[in-house]
Amino acid sequence: MGKNRIILPLSVFLIACLSAYFYTGKVQKDASTVVMVEEEVHPMPELLKLRVQNLKAESITLGSMNEDYKLIYFGQLSASDLDWEAVLKMQRLALQNFPKQLSLIFISLDPTRDTKAKLQKLFSPSAKNVEVLFPRENDLIFLTKAYGVHFQVSNLSNSLLNYTIDHNTWYFLTTPDYRILGSYPIQIADERLEKEIIAHMKQKY
Numbered sequence: 354m355g356k357n358r359i360i361l362p363l364s365v366f367l368i369a370c371l372s373a374y375f376y377t378g379k380v381q382k383d384a385s386t387v388v389m390v391e392e393e394v395h396p397m398p399e400l401l402k403l404r405v406q407n408l409k410a411e412s413i414t415l416g417s418m419n420e421d422y423k424l425i426y427f428g429q430l431s432a433s434d435l436d437w438e439a440v441l442k443m444q445r446l447a448l449q450n451f452p453k454q455l456s457l458i459f460i461s462l463d464p465t466r467d468t469k470a471k472l473q474k475l476f477s478p479s480a481k482n483v484e485v486l487f488p489r490e491n492d493l494i495f496l497t498k499a500y501g502v503h504f505q506v507s508n509l510s511n512s513l514l515n516y517t518i519d520h521n522t523w524y525f526l527t528t529p530d531y532r533i534l535g536s537y538p539i540q541i542a543d544e545r546l547e548k549e550i551i552a553h554m555k556q557k558y
Contacts, residue, residue: 400499400531405460405486408469408476415531418484421456422554425525426539427502429463430471431514435522439539440475442546447476447483455550458484460496462504462518500525500533526553 395401401416426443428436443457461467464487476483488496497504504520526535526549534553537546 395530396532397499400496403488403492403495405488405492407487408473408485410469418456419529421454421482421529422534422550423456423458423525423527423529423531424550425458425460425500425527425531426523427460427462427497427500427504427520428522429461429467429518429520430475431463431466431518433518435539439522439524442539442543443483444476445543446547452550452554453482454554456482456484458486460486460488460493462493462497462520464488464493501536526550 401414401419403415404412405415406412424443424446426439428439430436430440440459443459446455447457459472461472467487469485469487472485476485496502502521502523504518506516506518508516522539524537524539524541524546525533526537527533535549537549541549
């Protein structure tokens, strides 16, 4: 009777140890073979699929330009001194190739009057980090809403211009997949803008 009292607890103990061993081995095996990866979802995946025309009249998706950080400006060059000022600042950055991992993107709010010939004269062909994009009307509305760009077309009955476009004038610094890192008024000094760009790019989003 005494032996049975000893054997029974010992058997229970051995069974518990074996169960723990096999269970632990199974968990370790599963942990080594099954890896859960939570992919970050882009807040606006449709933006990456949006098609625009560039200066070469090529139809490209925004998502195809996904290697560099971006400095984006929405503007029109028909009757706005502020937009010319913004373009001149982008020209300066382009000519000094600052920095190499940054693409400068001008998105036309007035594709009818901002002709490719006019814009080709503004940006040097050697500036490979510059893109001028012409969205279709519906896509332009989508883009401006995505970046909080407010613009309004007003008809001018007694003017050769026929219409004018009022809009806010900001640069948008984005990650390679177009997520906004910072927004800056076009009056920002070149040196200050460069420091902002470098500081954000060092974060390596």
